[in-house]
Amino acid sequence: QAQLEESGGGSAQTGGSLRLSCVGSGSAWYNTNCMGWFRQAPGKAREGVAKISTSDGRTYYADSVKGRFTISQDDEQNTVTLQMHSLKPEDSAMYYCAADQVLPYLCASDRWIGGGYWGQGTQVTVSS
Numbered sequence: 001q002a003q004l005e006e007s008g009g010g011s012a013q014t015g016g017s018l019r020l021s022c023v024g025s026g027s028a029w030y031n032t033n034c035m036g037w038f039r040q041a042p043g044k045a046r047e048g049v050a051k052i053s054t055s056d057g058r059t060y061y062a063d064s065v066k067g068r069f070t071i072s073q074d075d076e077q078n079t080v081t082l083q084m085h086s087l088k089p090e091d092s093a094m095y096y097c098a099a100d101q102v103l104p105y106l107c108a109s110d111r112w113i114g115g116g117y118w119g120q121g122t123q124v125t126v127s128s
Contacts (some may be wrong), residue, residue: 010022034051037097053104
């Protein structure tokens with residue numbers, strides 16, 4: 001099994017910043033090579049926000065967050081971090097960390113829609 005634990009959600013003003021972290025653990029987690037952040041707002045479809053192929057560092061960002069969000073990995077801490085800047089009210093959503101074992105070029109694309117393992121989510125609320 002693999003466990004993913006998110007932290008760092010909360011509230012921010014428009015233009016503010018938040019940092020989300022996801023720590024992976026469990027024997028199965030070490031077989032994963034793709035991690036990402038997905039978000040879902042009430043009444044909306046789940047959106048893949050940022051992804052990283054942990055084997056080669058390739059990244060993917062949704063158009064809606066390019067230039068504002070950065071995903072990074074810390075192998076020593078088994079952590080993937082999402083740094084969010086210039087937050088907008090439309091960034092408000094439940095953010096979920098996901099991990100999987102997929103080909104790197106698929107991981108770093110809009111074709112990986114999650115699966116494998118999911119965290120329980122952390123809420124991000126951006127007020128205007």
